[in-house]
Amino acid sequence: MQRYLDGEADTVAAGQRLGRALRGGAVVYLGGQLGAGKTTFCRGVLQAFGHAGAVKSPTYTIVEPYEAGGVNVYHFDLYRLGDPEELEYMGIRDYFDNDAVCLVEWPERGVGILPLADIMVSIEAQGAGRLLAARSATPRGQQILAQLSEYETD
Numbered sequence: 001m002q003r004y005l006d007g008e009a010d011t012v013a014a015g016q017r018l019g020r021a022l023r024g025g026a027v028v029y030l031g032g033q034l035g036a037g038k039t040t041f042c043r044g045v046l047q048a049f050g051h052a053g054a055v056k057s058p059t060y061t062i063v064e065p066y067e068a069g070g071v072n073v074y075h076f077d078l079y080r081l082g083d084p085e086e087l088e089y090m091g092i093r094d095y096f097d098n099d100a101v102c103l104v105e106w107p108e109r110g111v112g113i114l115p116l117a118d119i120m121v122s123i124e125a126q127g128a129g130r131l132l133a134a135r136s137a138t139p140r141g142q143q144i145l146a147q148l149s150e151y152e153t154d
Contacts, residue, residue: 001145005130011037011123014132015044018119021147022048025071025099026140027115029107032123034079037130038105041123042075045103049073057105062090072100078109087113119144 005011022028022045030038043055049068058064058077066073074095081087087110096102096115107114118141121134136142 001134001148003132004126005037005123005132007129008037008040011040011130011132012044012047015041015046016048017044018121018134018144018148019045019048019101021144022101023071024140025097025101026118026144027096027102028104028119028121029117030103030105030121030123031107032130033125036123036125038123039075039077041121041132042103042105045101046073046075049101062087063095065095072097074100074102076102076104076110078104078106081106081109084110084113117141 003014005014030041032038039055039057046055046066046068049071051066051068058075059079062076062078062081064075066075092113104114107117116137118136118138119134120137121132123130123132134145136145
């Protein structure tokens with residue numbers, strides 16, 4: 001799935017669409033350069049669950065937990081992670097239960113420790129906007145993207 005995003009509002013809206021399809025929980029990896037819009041996309045996902053507050057990048061805290069709409073949503077930013085083993089010390093595995101939504105920015109920094117992604121999203125600069133691409137990596141991810149396609153046609 002690919003979509004051109006024309007600014008911040010489009011990025012938030014794309015996150016909201018994905019968020020509506022994540023009701024059963026999922027692990028979502030987010031790739032892209034610094035400033036590509038990953039955290040803005042996460043804000044949209046959180047809004048889909050009813051979160052109305054600010055969403056900041058957890059660059060220094062590694063994880064920002066949210067409880068929204070009865071769902072635990074964990075927003076990870078691994079940019080400043082020195083070694084994937086640091087994730088073990090913070091009890092990373094406790095966050096990844098079947099019903100939680102885990103949004104992971106810079107997942108390549110947690111290789112070997114992080115669970116597999118259900119959905120892999122990349123956001124890259126393209127012209128004046130961004131190109132969002134999403135692909136599934138698990139059967140659960142396939143179901144989510146199929147459901148997302150249904151939302152696109154509604």
